[in-house]
Amino acid sequence: MAAKRNLSKTMFATVFGLASVIAFCAGSIGASTARRVTLTGEVIDSWCQSTGIMYALGTAHHQCAIWCAVGGIPVGLRTADGTLYTILRADADKRNVASPRLLKIQTHEISVEADLYERDGGRYLLIDQVLDDHGIVNQTHADNGIQPFGE
Amino acid sequence: MRLSIAILAAVLASHPLMAAESWGLPNEEAATFSAKVVDMQCALTGDCPKDCGDGRRQLGFLTGDGKLILAMKNADPFAGASRDLLPFCGQTVTADGLFATNEGVRVFALQRIKPAKGQWIAANGFVRAWAKTNKVAADGEQAAEWFRHDPTVAALIAIGGKLGLGPDAPPKE
Numbered sequence: 001m002a003a004k005r006n007l008s009k010t011m012f013a014t015v016f017g018l019a020s021v022i023a024f025c026a027g028s029i030g031a032s033t034a035r036r037v038t039l040t041g042e043v044i045d046s047w048c049q050s051t052g053i054m055y056a057l058g059t060a061h062h063q064c065a066i067w068c069a070v071g072g073i074p075v076g077l078r079t080a081d082g083t084l085y086t087i088l089r090a091d092a093d094k095r096n097v098a099s100p101r102l103l104k105i106q107t108h109e110i111s112v113e114a115d116l117y118e119r120d121g122g123r124y125l126l127i128d129q130v131l132d133d134h135g136i137v138n139q140t141h142a143d144n145g146i147q148p149f150g151e
Numbered sequence: 152m153r154l155s156i157a158i159l160a161a162v163l164a165s166h167p168l169m170a171a172e173s174w175g176l177p178n179e180e181a182a183t184f185s186a187k188v189v190d191m192q193c194a195l196t197g198d199c200p201k202d203c204g205d206g207r208r209q210l211g212f213l214t215g216d217g218k219l220i221l222a223m224k225n226a227d228p229f230a231g232a233s234r235d236l237l238p239f240c241g242q243t244v245t246a247d248g249l250f251a252t253n254e255g256v257r258v259f260a261l262q263r264i265k266p267a268k269g270q271w272i273a274a275n276g277f278v279r280a281w282a283k284t285n286k287v288a289a290d291g292e293q294a295a296e297w298f299r300h301d302p303t304v305a306a307l308i309a310i311g312g313k314l315g316l317g318p319d320a321p322p323k324e
Contacts, residue, residue, distance in 0.1 A: 031194070031195065031196060031197040032194075032195050032196075034195075034196070046223055046258070047223055047224050047258070047260075050223075050251075050253060050254075050256045050258050051176050051177060051251050051253055051258065052177055052253045052254070053176065059314040059315055059316060060314075062311070062313065062314050062315035063308060063313040063314075063315075064229070066304055066307050066308065066311075067229040067298040067301075067304060068229045068230075068231075070298070070301055070303050070304050070307075071227070071228075071229040071230035071231060071277055071297075071298065072230055072231030072232075072233050072234065072277060073223060073224060073229070073230065073231040074209050074221065074223055074231065082254065084256050086209075086221060088191060088192045088195070088209060089192065094192075094198075094200075094204075094207070095204075095207040095208070096191075096192065096207070096208055096209050097204075097206060097207050097208060097209060097231065097233050098303070103303075103307060106315070107315045115196075117195045117196070119195065119219050120218050120219050120220070121256075121257050122219070122221055124191065124195055126192070126196065136314075136315045136316060139314075139316075141314055146313055146314075
C-alpha cells in the first residue's frame with residue numbers, strides 16, 4: 001500500500017515537473033539568447049546609415065539624425081569596424097521610440113555594456129550602462145556639409 | 152460581365168493597387184508578406200508590456216516561419232513605422248514595402264499595411280498622428296515638413312545646434 005502511495009507521489013511529481021518545464025518553455029517561445037558585450041561607437045540614425053542614402057556620420061548628419069530619432073526611426077550604434085547595431089534600450093529608459101535618453105546622446109561617441117541579441121541578420125543592443133560618453137567627436141561637416149539639404 | 156467586374160473588384164480589394172514604390176535604395180527588393188505584428192524587445196527578450204508598449208517600442212513582424220523583421224521606416228519623411236503598426240499589435244497583417252541591403256545589412260521600409268479584414272492603409276501613420284497632436288492639417292505644408300516644425304526637434308537644435316556642437320557652432324567651416 002505504502003509502495004503504491006510512493007509510486008503515485010513520484011508520478012505526480014514527474015507530471016507536475018514536466019508540466020512546469022512545458023509551461024516555462026511555452027512562455028519563452030520566440031525569445032532569443034543574449035551575450036554580454038562591451039562596445040564603443042557612434043550613436044547613429046539606423047536608416048540613413050544602413051541604406052547609405054546620404055552621408056550619415058558625425059556633425060554633418062546630426063540634425064537629420066535628430067529628425068529621424070524624433071520621427072521614431074530606430075537609433076543605432078556603429079562601431080569603428082563599421083558594424084551596425086539597433087539600440088532597443090539605453091540605461092533605465094525602456095522606451096526605444098523617440099527615447100529622450102537616446103535623443104540626448106545622438107551622434108555622441110559612447111562606450112557601453114549591453115546584452116546583444118543577434119537574430120535573422122539583425123543585431124540588437126539592450127544597453128544597461130553607458131560607461132563613457134565622449135560627446136560628439138566625429139566632425140564631418142567641413143567635408144560633407146549639412147546632410148541632406150545643405151542647411 | 153457582372154461576374155467579371157465582381158472578380159476584378161475582389162482581386163483589387165485583396166492586393167495593393169501597385170507593388171511597393173521604388174525609392175532607389177541599394178539592392179532594393181519589393182516585398183509583400185503576411186506576418187504577426189510584434190514588439191521587437193518583447194520578441195527578443197520576453198519583456199512584453201501591454202499593447203506592444205503603446206507607441207514607445209519599436210515594432211516589427213514575426214513571419215510564419217519564425218523570421219523576425221524590424222520595420223525600420225514608414226512612408227513619411229524621416230519617420231519610423233511604429234505608429235502604423237501599433238493598432239495591429241499581435242495581429243496578422245499583410246505588409247507591403249521594400250527591403251534594401253547595403254554593406255551586408257538588410258532593412259525593411261513599410262509602405263502599406265492591410266489588416267486581416269480590411270483595406271490597404273498607406274504607412275503615413277507618423278504624420279497623421281503628428282498633425283493631430285499639433286492641430287494642423289495632415290495634408291498641409293507643416294505636416295509635409297513636420298521635422299522643420301516639431302517642438303522637440305526645435306528644442307534639441309536650439310541647445311545643440313544643427314551640428315550638435317552647441318548653438319553658436321559655425322554651420323560650415
